[in-house]
Amino acid sequence: MDTLYLTDLLGTGVFAVSGTLTALHKKKDLDILTLFIFAFVTAVGGGTLRDIIIQAYPVAWISDANYLLVIITGLLLAVACRRWWLGFLHRPLRVFDTLGIGIFTILGLEKALHVGVNPWAAVLLGIVSALFGGVIRDTLANETPLVFERQLYATPCLTGAVLYVMLLQAGLHATIGFLLSVAVITVFRLLAIRKGWSLPPIRG
Template structure:
């Protein structure tokens, strides 16, 4: 069991928790099954989309039952702790989501590069891995995805991805590079939310 495999399982669990909390936070009527689907789609949607587009079969959760087990357990933990986590100013929802985004962007970028994808498409696919689970979840729930709001959401991911690619050419140690670039994404995103940063608007 390598560190990469563990990181992927942790990222999956973190995103399943964030998806469950996001669904609960909307205050709609949910049961165990609907919450599982929101957690499952948030955790697997982006990575599955990436793997299908780059033809990286088998998709992990299909060949390895551990991913589904982690998702089921994470959804249950999120449900049990929901009052505690959502009560204190929704910050855990943000923290889980932001941690997941940092891990998955770099993870998806690495996987795409390993499959021989060109660097620019690989950066885009890193962003897709990280954000499209949430995009699919929001679209199914009939919300406009956060991706299309004028927040700094994609920009931190692209920044971290560029750092990763640059450090790769400089032969930085892979683990340090992963921690550094994923950390930049998470830190940048948290700062952007706290400071309410945004890019300049473009209007007609």
């Protein structure tokens, strides 16, 4: 198995955990099928939209059952360990969500580059990959999607994606660029949460 594929599965699992924790946090007494829907749309919603845009068929989770197995594993892990996570991690939903957006931003960008998309359009597709599953998730939970709140959410993704393109153009090895860019997104987002950073509003 290549590194890109394994990373995609990892990101899928992380987002499945995030989706499940969101459902458990926002809604009470949900059955396992409903939890699966939250895990599923969070894990593959953004990537599916990206693949449709770039016409990368068949969509990964349709042709490869491992994606569904990873989603189910993430769901069960989140349910089994939810009390431990809530007691051990500060805002576990945000932690797993942040890891997910970091991985999927650069992974989605890289996939777009592989099919010949120009680098700056690939940056936008990386952001779509990372954020739109969460938009669907939050909409199902009857919550305002995080990307539409004032806190910095898309900005760390944009920063890391642009950094990745610049590192590639500078000749840095793709794996090192990937790790550095994911780290930048993750740290930037976690600091923004901790410090309450936000962009200034534009008044009408």
